[in-house]
Amino acid sequence: MVAVALEFAKLRRRNVWSLCLGAAALCVAWMASDAARAAQGAADGTSALLYMAPIVNSIVMTLFAAVVSSRACEVDHEAQALKELLCLQRAGTVFAAKLACSLVLIAAAVALETVGLDALASYKGFADRPGAVGLAAFAACQIGPAFAVAALVQAVALRWENQFASLAVGLGLSLTGLFSLFFPPAVQRLVPSGYFGLLSCVRMDWDPVARTTSFYSVPFPWGDAALLAAMCAALVAVSAWWFSRKEL
Amino acid sequence: MATLAIATSELTKSYGGARAVDGIELEVPEGAVYGFLGPNGAGKSTTMKMVLGLVRPTAGEVEVLGERMDRRNRLAVLAHVGSLIESPSCYRHLTARENLDIVRRLKGLPDESIDEALETVGLAGTGRKLAGQFSLGMRQRLGLAAALLGNPRLVLLDEPTNGLDPEGIHEMRELIRGLPRTHGTTVLVSSHLLSEVEQMADHVGIISQGRMAWQGTLEALRARARRQLAFRTTDDRRAAALLGASDQGGWLLAPFADDEAVASSSLALAREGIGVVRIEERSEGLEDIFLALTEGRGL
Numbered sequence: 001m002v003a004v005a006l007e008f009a010k011l012r013r014r015n016v017w018s019l020c021l022g023a024a025a026l027c028v029a030w031m032a033s034d035a036a037r038a039a040q041g042a043a044d045g046t047s048a049l050l051y052m053a054p055i056v057n058s059i060v061m062t063l064f065a066a067v068v069s070s071r072a073c074e075v076d077h078e079a080q081a082l083k084e085l086l087c088l089q090r091a092g093t094v095f096a097a098k099l100a101c102s103l104v105l106i107a108a109a110v111a112l113e114t115v116g117l118d119a120l121a122s123y124k125g126f127a128d129r130p131g132a133v134g135l136a137a138f139a140a141c142q143i144g145p146a147f148a149v150a151a152l153v154q155a156v157a158l159r160w161e162n163q164f165a166s167l168a169v170g171l172g173l174s175l176t177g178l179f180s181l182f183f184p185p186a187v188q189r190l191v192p193s194g195y196f197g198l199l200s201c202v203r204m205d206w207d208p209v210a211r212t213t214s215f216y217s218v219p220f221p222w223g224d225a226a227l228l229a230a231m232c233a234a235l236v237a238v239s240a241w242w243f244s245r246k247e248l
Numbered sequence: 249m250a251t252l253a254i255a256t257s258e259l260t261k262s263y264g265g266a267r268a269v270d271g272i273e274l275e276v277p278e279g280a281v282y283g284f285l286g287p288n289g290a291g292k293s294t295t296m297k298m299v300l301g302l303v304r305p306t307a308g309e310v311e312v313l314g315e316r317m318d319r320r321n322r323l324a325v326l327a328h329v330g331s332l333i334e335s336p337s338c339y340r341h342l343t344a345r346e347n348l349d350i351v352r353r354l355k356g357l358p359d360e361s362i363d364e365a366l367e368t369v370g371l372a373g374t375g376r377k378l379a380g381q382f383s384l385g386m387r388q389r390l391g392l393a394a395a396l397l398g399n400p401r402l403v404l405l406d407e408p409t410n411g412l413d414p415e416g417i418h419e420m421r422e423l424i425r426g427l428p429r430t431h432g433t434t435v436l437v438s439s440h441l442l443s444e445v446e447q448m449a450d451h452v453g454i455i456s457q458g459r460m461a462w463q464g465t466l467e468a469l470r471a472r473a474r475r476q477l478a479f480r481t482t483d484d485r486r487a488a489a490l491l492g493a494s495d496q497g498g499w500l501l502a503p504f505a506d507d508e509a510v511a512s513s514s515l516a517l518a519r520e521g522i523g524v525v526r527i528e529e530r531s532e533g534l535e536d537i538f539l540a541l542t543e544g545r546g547l
Binding site for chain 2: 013
């Protein structure tokens with residue numbers, strides 16, 4: 001806990017909480033622009049929002065996760081502090097503390113987004129508002145892929161001082177995550193940010209004759225959740241080992 | 249023999265085929281200010297990083313404060329060690345106090361230790377000023393304050409006066425020189441400047457091309473200076489043959505001798521009708537010794 005608190009102390013005046021608020025606001029604003037077209041009190045309004053959220057998050061939350069994890073590493077590179085820190089902390093502790101710090105920020109952004117989404121549904125009077133459990137499940141499904149992105153970006157950000165590399169990885173993951181949503185699940189499973197779509201329980205049918213859409217729910221994809229968890233574990237283990245091998 | 253704060257055995261680091269550090273046997277006595285001297289690229293920083301475990305040695309062992317360091321006990325040993333390697337660690341968006349607070353919490357020290365460290369390096373009055381607004385000298389002092397936090401038994405300082413103005417260099421030198429006396433701290437300080445080491449160290453290690461060329465007390469190094477007698481006479485050619493001296497720049501240089509031998513030499517020259525114009529005693533400066541050692545000429 002001390003190590004995580006120290007990571008936040010280092011990020012003081014680096015506007016990470018503003019970024020957190022900004023990312024959540026952008027997601028909600030994006031969804032609000034879509035919700036504005038829905039009728040007041042629509043029966044499937046929230047389902048439409050929950051269907052759209054993974055698309056928005058594969059872009060915004062992926063970038064946000066990349067930026068915060070890169071920033072958490074950048075402060076130490078910029079301060080030339082790793083030489084000092086690694087005389088006082090194990091490399092694994094430094095790695096884990098930074099990742100935990102990114103996770104807290106991601107969780108905060110997703111929580112704000114979830115609250116915003118529910119507020120939006122409430123404002124529009126949508127009939128299919130999920131309960132607390134449904135919202136929590138939605139939030140968890142957004143945090144998971146963003147965490148995987150953060151782990152991957154952090155590995156690059158800690159390894160190389162120039163943060164262009166880590167941000168380029170983040171941007172790449174954001175784009176591939178978005179495009180993977182239009183590919184079969186097998187392709188989506190290869191990209192951490194593709195799991196935003198894979199973990200969504202809302203699907204859509206498009207009737208080209210009636211030119212209408214209908215949303216329906218599917219059971220929670222436990223298999224993909226397990227796959228993501230395994231991917232996260234592997235990413236964290238390999239990245240932490242890679243960092244511990246770094247010579248300063 | 250004095251207890252050693254740092255002892256390395258056959259410490260070696262290779263990058264590819266090149267040996268950056270080649271079998272170094274560093275011996276830093278406890279309570280000493282040990283000047284680690286060598287030209288740029290000689291292997292000083294790499295050696296210090298290996299002592300701190302920041303670089304893995306290709307071969308050899310490191311003993312710090314009586315403990316042989318390995319992966320398991322590294323952090324426990326380094327809890328008693330402060331360091332400033334290459335450039336000072338400094339979060340520019342934080343104040344001096346906030347910077348030191350990070351190190352303090354990692355070391356598990358009380359709040360007051362920050363005041364003490366800031367006082368020691370003369371940064372007590374910086375208040376809310378961010379480290380990014382500090383001069384290089386102030387940042388260097390902040391780095392030193394972090395290294396000194398909690399009064400460690402051993403401090404490793406890598407070129408701590410780099411980038412400082414003359415006044416800053418003087419202050420830093422005085423501070424380092426006083427550490428064994430005021431805090432009981434052993435200091436290993438690297439530099440490529442002989443004059444700097446000469447003014448603050450009592451022990452010296454000279455490294456050249458990754459190898460330890462010489463180490464011992466500064467006095468012992470001075471004692472190794474070659475002493476010679478320089479003559480000028482009315483007939484240098486004949487005098488050179490008589491004294492077995494060599495002619496260098498209008499002076500005849502002969503091996504150093506005691507008073508009796510000098511008197512005999514001057515009488516011998518007089519008997520041959522050669523007038524002695526000047527006799528001077530010359531001894532090599534530390535710079536000559538340093539150059540001889542680092543250029544591989546030996547002493």
